[in-house]
Amino acid sequence: MKKRKVLFITGSRSDFYIQKPILLEAAKSPMLEPLLIVSGSHLSKKFGLTLKEIKKEKKIKIIAIIKNLKVSDEKISRLKTMSNQLSKIINLVKKISPDIIISPFDREESISIALVGIYLRIPIAHLGAGDKTEYNLDGIIRHSVTKLSNFSLCFTKQNSERVKKMGEEKSRVFTVGHTAVERYKKANKISLSNLSKFLRLDLKKENHMILFIQHPVSNWLDKTKEHIKTSFRAIDELNLPTIIIRSNSDPGTLIIQKEFQNFKFKNKKVRFYENIEENLFINIVKNASVLLGNSSMGVLEAPSLNLPVVNIGERQKGRQNAGNIIFVPHDKKKIILGVKKILKNINLKKKFKNIYNSSTASKKIVKILTKIKLDDKLLNKKMTY
Numbered sequence: 001m002k003k004r005k006v007l008f009i010t011g012s013r014s015d016f017y018i019q020k021p022i023l024l025e026a027a028k029s030p031m032l033e034p035l036l037i038v039s040g041s042h043l044s045k046k047f048g049l050t051l052k053e054i055k056k057e058k059k060i061k062i063i064a065i066i067k068n069l070k071v072s073d074e075k076i077s078r079l080k081t082m083s084n085q086l087s088k089i090i091n092l093v094k095k096i097s098p099d100i101i102i103s104p105f106d107r108e109e110s111i112s113i114a115l116v117g118i119y120l121r122i123p124i125a126h127l128g129a130g131d132k133t134e135y136n137l138d139g140i141i142r143h144s145v146t147k148l149s150n151f152s153l154c155f156t157k158q159n160s161e162r163v164k165k166m167g168e169e170k171s172r173v174f175t176v177g178h179t180a181v182e183r184y185k186k187a188n189k190i191s192l193s194n195l196s197k198f199l200r201l202d203l204k205k206e207n208h209m210i211l212f213i214q215h216p217v218s219n220w221l222d223k224t225k226e227h228i229k230t231s232f233r234a235i236d237e238l239n240l241p242t243i244i245i246r247s248n249s250d251p252g253t254l255i256i257q258k259e260f261q262n263f264k265f266k267n268k269k270v271r272f273y274e275n276i277e278e279n280l281f282i283n284i285v286k287n288a289s290v291l292l293g294n295s296s297m298g299v300l301e302a303p304s305l306n307l308p309v310v311n312i313g314e315r316q317k318g319r320q321n322a323g324n325i326i327f328v329p330h331d332k333k334k335i336i337l338g339v340k341k342i343l344k345n346i347n348l349k350k351k352f353k354n355i356y357n358s359s360t361a362s363k364k365i366v367k368i369l370t371k372i373k374l375d376d377k378l379l380n381k382k383m384t385y
Contacts, residue, residue, distance in 0.1 A: 003033040006369055007098035011040025011069075011085075011109040012248060013050045013275060014296070019104055019127070020057070021182040025362035027059045031370045035096065039066040039085055039109060041249040046071060048246075048275020064092050073251045075221065081249075082108035090116055099374060102127055103149060106142035114148040123378050124149040125369070129173075130159030130166075134318035137218045150378050153365055155300070155356045158320055167383040176365050177358020180301040185359075187282040195283055199271055201241050203287065206269075208343055210235070210242040211284060214293035216252020217315050224252040225259060227330045231293070231312055232263045234335035241269040242292075243284055245276065290342050292335075298325055303354035308346070310338040322352040 006026060010016040026034035038054055041047040043065065054060065068084035070077045085108055093101070093116045101117040103110045105128040117124040126145050129152035133139035146152055146163055151172040154160040160175045196203045203209065214231055216224045235242050244260070247253050260272055276284065285291075291298050291309045294316055298309035303322035311317075311327050312335060326341065328334040358364070372378065 001031070003031060004099040004369065004374075005033045005035060005096065006100045006102060007035050007037070007093065007096060007113075008102045009037040009039065009089075009104065009109045009113050010042065010054070011107060012042070013048070013053075014248070015104045015107065015109070016042070016050070016054060017183055017278065018179050018300075019102070020060075021179040021186075021362040022102075022127075022365050023060050024057070025366045026369065027061075029366055029370060032366065033061075035061055035063045035098065037064045037066060037089065037092070037109075037113075038062055040069050040081070043067050044069055044071065044249070046274065047249060048273075050275055053278055063096065064089075066092075069249060071249055071253065073221070073224075073254045075218070075251055077251050078108060082112050085109060086112040086115065089113060093117070093122070094120060098122060100125060100369060100372075103145050104128065106131075106138040106145070110145050111141050111148075114145045118148050121379055123151070123372075123374055125151050125153055127153045127365075128155060130154045130156075130161075130163040132159070132162060132319055133316065135217060135219050135314045150381065151368075151372065153368070156320060158355075164384070167385045169382060169384055172381075174364075174368055176368070177361035178300055178354075178356035179358075179361045180304050180354070181357055181359045182362055183301070184282055184286070184304060187279050187286075190280065190283040192287070195280075195287065198280060199241075199243065199284075201269060201271070203241070206241050208240050208289035208346070209284075209287060210238070210240050210290055210292050210339070211288040212242055212244045212292045213247070213295040213297070214256070214312060215247045215295065215315065216250050216256060217294070217313065218250065219314070221252050223330075224255045227313060228256045228259045229263070230330045230332050231335065232259065232265070234332045234339075235270065235292075236263075236265050236267045237332070238336055238339055239267045239269070240339075242267065242271070243288070244270065244272045245281075246272070246274045289346055290339055292339065300356050303352040304357055306350070306352055308342045308350075310335065310342065320355060322354050322356075324352040
């Protein structure tokens with residue numbers, strides 16, 4: 001029997017590592033041929049040139065590399081990034097003629113490939129459909145992609161119910177869980193001494209370590225400078241070992257970069273990285289005492305490791321979470337109090353039940369991709385309202 005060609009696309013480190021277990025599981029299937037388009041920040045030295053990490057995975061077949069990223073603090077930059085991508089993948093998708101397209105999450109690559117699929121009448125699976133965020137334009141893109149897609153792969157039952165309320169037929173909505181557990185299980189352990197050497201910190205002598213990831217938010221782009229300086233001031237006053245990972249490529253990233261370069265830290269235990277190789281990053285996460293900032297991994301991944309989070313600002317607010325998050329405003333004192341509250345209670349070792357958690361998410365997804373009937377009924381959607 002002819003293998004089904006399943007086309008994936010990745011534009012950032014965050015979406016790739018969620019899709020990676022699915023790609024690897026699909027590669028094992030005798031029924032599927034997973035193909036990957038690499039684009040966006042993966043090709044940029046400013047963001048660690050993560051294409052190199054993807055290429056290490058020999059079982060993942062890269063069929064195209066698309067340079068489309070426009071790095072700028074202007075609002076129009078993401079639109080230009082998407083436009084560049086869209087124009088380049090139209091003929092590519094037509095040539096490949098995949099049986100299924102995976103549209104991942106809520107960014108430029110998600111909407112662009114979904115648009116191509118809908119016009120070329122190729123079934124689209126929306127990965128991460130139904131998730132709720134109250135701020136940033138990503139939430140709007142996510143729900144738009146769901147309406148363009150032919151079936152939805154949701155992380156939680158609540159997300160599945162939300163998709164159904166949007167008028168999607170029940171038969172098109174699948175609750176599959178999140179791949180975070182698979183991501184962290186497969187990582188090789190790095191000793192504390194070797195981790196200390198890499199970070200240039202003596203982690204054996206330090207009681208706590210902060211992992212800091214803060215992205216700009218489209219709703220408050222004009223306040224990015226003020227927001228990041230407030231966070232840096234809090235990190236400086238806390239005076240704890242702090243690993244800062246550069247923000248995503250959204251408008252505001254250059255402001256954050258410049259503010260880091262200009263900020264005079266008294267805290268000499270601050271380390272900044274454009275990107276950290278996956279295995280090292282996972283070991284840092286496992287050894288962190290708190291995740292600080294506004295990264296979605298605080299919602300999706302941290303609970304699986306019982307990692308508490310201090311989320312700064314409105315990004316991620318309103319999102320279903322495991323109760324491992326303290327939400328604080330962009331206020332130095334409240335950021336510090338939030339971190340100290342967590343560190344004070346850290347020995348209680350509270351277990352968080354991760355509602356996104358599934359050790360079999362990639363297997364469930366591969367089974368759906370293998371079994372789903374590819375016919376006119378799948379392509380011709382009906383609204384239930």
